[in-house]
C-alpha cells in the first residue's frame with residue numbers, strides 16, 4: 001500500500017502531464033506484480049463491487065472517532081469527499097501494516113456479502129493499521145469514484161514507457177473483460193498473448209469539437225455524417241463471440257436482445273463502429289426513447305416494441321478477421337457499405353447516411369436541420385484518416401448544434417466536490433410561473449473559479465435557510481443556462497427535464513424580474529417532441 | 534433583576550457598554566481593545582487603541598499615527614466600570630486574549646489563538662471565566678495538526694530536495710506570524726532565506742522588538758535564482774505566480790496553512806505542495822482550551838460557527854454564535870483567509 005500511496009501522492013502533487021506519466025512509468029517498472037495489475041484496473045475504471053456502503057462507513061468512522069454521526073455528516077460537504085472526511089476524523093492508528101495494495105484489495109473482495117459485524121470489524125481493524133494517507137486511499141477503494149487525475153490514455157502511455165509495448169497495442173489489450181485478481185501483469189500487457197478474449201473491442205477513435213471550419217482545407221477531402229444522439233458502440237462478431245460494447249467499455253449485448261438476429265447474418269471476423277439508437281422504422285427516435293431502456297433490469301415486450309434497438313453503422317474496423325484500422329476511411333466506408341448491402345433487408349442495422357455537401361456553406365445549412373432528424377449536429381472525418389486510438393486532433397471533428405438557452409434564477413446552492421469542495425458550485429434554478437418560481441433544473445459547471453468564488457461569498461452572506469449542505473438563497477442571481485434537449489418528466493415539479501444543462505454565463509446585467517417563464521419551456525417542449533404513436 | 538450583559542454583539546463588533554469600549558471592532562469607534570495586529574482585528578479609524586506591549590510595534594507599523602496605549606500581559610487595568618487584562622493567546626507574537634471583569638462576572642474574548650507553542654509567540658494560557666468567546670476557524674474534527682517539529686522536517690526535506698536539484702523553493706505564508714514562524718523552524722544550513730518586501734518589513738519590526746530570527750535577505754532588484762540558487766523564498770500568498778516570483782525561474786511552490794489539510798483546497802490553490810501549518814487551534818486545541826476555561830457559556834465566532842455551536846451544546850455548554858460581518862472582499866493578504874471560506878480569517 002505504501003508504494004501505491006507514494007504513487008498517488010506524486011500524481012496529486014503535480015499538474016504536469018510529463019511528471020504524471022514519469023511517476024506512473026516508474027511505478028509500473030518497480031511495483032510488485034499484482035499491485036501493478038490492480039493499479040491498471042483502477043485507472044481504467046474496473047472497480048470491485050462495493051463491500052461496504054457509505055452509510056455504514058460514516059457510522060463506523062464516527063463511532064471510532066467518538067463523534068456523533070451528524071458531525072461527520074456536516075464535515076463531508078465541507079471536505080468534499082467522504083473517503084477523505086473519514087481519513088481525517090479517525091483517531092491516529094495504533095498499529096502499522098506493510099500489506100500491499102493486492103492484499104487490501106483481496107481482503108475487500110472477500111468482504112462482499114459477509115455479515116455486517118464481520119465487515120465492520122474488518123474495516124475498523126484496517127483503519128487502525130493504516131497511516132492517514134493510506135487510509136484515505138483505502139476508503140477511496142471502498143467508496144469508488146477513484147480518480148487519480150490520470151486518464152486511461154496517460155496510463156497507457158506510461159505503461160508503454162515501462163514495458164516497451166507500443167501504445168495502440170496496449171490500449172487494445174487493456175480493453176474488454178478481464179479481472180485484476182485473475183490475471184498477471186505480463187499476460188495483461190502482452191508479454192504473453194492474451195488472445196483468449198475473442199470479443200475484445202478496439203479502442204474507440206474520438207472526435208474533437210470543431211474550431212474553425214475554414215482551417216480544414218478542401219471540402220472534397222472530408223466525409224460528413226450525422227452525429228446521432230444515441231449510444232456509441234462497437235459490435236464484435238469474431239470466433240463465435242457476438243458482443244456489443246459501449247464506449248465506456250461496458251458489455252451491453254444482453255440489454256439489446258433485439259440485435260440478436262444480426263448474429264446469424266454478419267460475416268465472421270468483423271467489427272463495426274456504430275451508434276445504437278431507438279428506431280422508428282425509418283429514422284432514430286429522440287434519445288429519451290432509448291433512455292427508457294437503459295438501466296432497466298427487465299425489458300417488457302411493450303418497451304421493445306416502442307423503442308426497438310437499431311445500429312447506425314459508421315465504420316468497419318475489422319473484416320474477414322483482418323484489422324482495417326490503418327486503411328483510409330474512404331476504403332473502410334466502401335467495404336462497410338458493401339458488407340451491409342450483402343445482408344437481407346429488415347435487420348436492425350444500416351449504414352449511417354452520409355451528408356452530401358460541395359462547400360462549407362452547404363454543410364452549415366445541412367447542420368441546421370440536424371435537430372429535425374434527432375441528431376446533435378454533424379461529424380467531419382478526413383477521407384484519408386485511419387481509425388486512431390482515443391482523441392487525436394486533426395482528422396475527426398464534431399460540429400454540434402448550438403444549445404438551447406434560457407435565463408433562470410438561482411434558488412439553492414450547494415458546495416461542490418473534489419477540487420471545488422469549498423466553493424458553492426451546484427445550483428438549483430427556477431423559472432417564473434405567474435407569481436411563483438418553479439425549480440426546474442440543477443447545473444454545476446460553466447463558470448470560472450473566480451466567478452464561483454464571488455458567488456460563494458454572496459451565498460455565505462445571503463443564506464436564508466440551511467438544509468444540510470444545501471443553502472436556500474434569495475432569488476436574485478440570474479444565469480443563462482444552456483442545454484441540449486428537453487423532455488417531459490412527470491417526476492419533476494416543473495413537468496420537464498433537461499439534457500446536459502450547464503451555466504453559459506452569469507447575467508449580472510439582468511434582474512430576476514426578467515427571467516424566462518415556465519411557458520417558454522413548455523413551448524420548447526411542444527416544439528421538440530415528435531408526434532407520438 | 535435583568536441587567537445588560539457584560540459584553541454585547543453589535544454591528545460594529547463586540548462591545549462592553551459598562552467599560553465604554555469595543556474589542557477588535559470592524560467599524561470606527563472611540564475606544565478599541567485590540568487582540569493582535571492582523572488586519573481583520575486591528576483596523577484603522579478608531580479614536581484610541583489599547584494592545585499588548587509586544588503587539589504594539591506591528592500595529593503602529595501597519596496603522597501609522599494612531600493613539601495607541603500599551604499594556605503588559607497580566608496587568609489589570611480599570612476602564613469605566615470594568616477591569617480588563619490581556620493574556621497570551623499563542624497565535625502570533627504579542628497576541629492576546631482579553632479578560633473583562635465586572636458586576637461579579639468574568640468574560641474572556643479569545644481573539645485568534647493556538648494551543649501549541651511555536652517558540653516565537655508567548656505560549657497560550659487558559660484563563661478561567663464564566664463566559665468564553667472563542668474563535669473556531671478550524672472548528673471541525675477534520676482539522677487536527679501534526680506537531681510543528683514534524684511539519685518542519687517535511688519542509689526541510691522539500692527545501693533540501695529542491696536545492697539539490699538546483700531549484701529555488703517559494704513558500705507562501707502570511708507576512709505576520711506565519712512567515713517568521715517558518716523561517717525560525719526551517720534549517721538555515723540548507724541555503725539562504727530570501728523574503729518578499731511585505732515579509733521583510735514585518736520581520737524587521739519583530740527583530741527590532743527583540744525577537745530572534747535567522748538572517749534573511751530582501752529579494753529586491755538583482756536577487757534571483759542565479760544569485761541565490763537553491764534559496765528558500767518566503768512571500769505572501771498573493772505574490773506567488775506574479776512577475777516578482779518569475780525571477781526565481783522554474784521554482785517549486787508551496788503554501789503553508791491549516792487549509793492545506795483539505796485536498797480540495799490544496800488542488801484548487803494549484804500550488805505544488807501544501808504544508809498543514811496553522812496559527813489557529815485545531816479541533817482538539819479548541820476543545821481543550823474551552824474546557825480549561827471552566828466556562829459554562831461559550832459564544833463562538835469565525836469559521837464553522839453553527840456546527841461548532843451544536844457540538845458544544847451536545848457537550849452540555851450553553852452555546853451561542855457571535856455574528857461577524859462578512860466583507861464583500863475577504864482577500865486580505867495578511868489573514869489566514871481562504872476566499873472561498875468567508876469568516877475564516879486570521
Ligand SMILES: [Zn+2]
Nearest residue numbers: 573645878879
Ligand atoms: Zn482573525
Ligand SMILES: [Zn+2]
Nearest residue numbers: 571624645879
Ligand atoms: Zn490573527
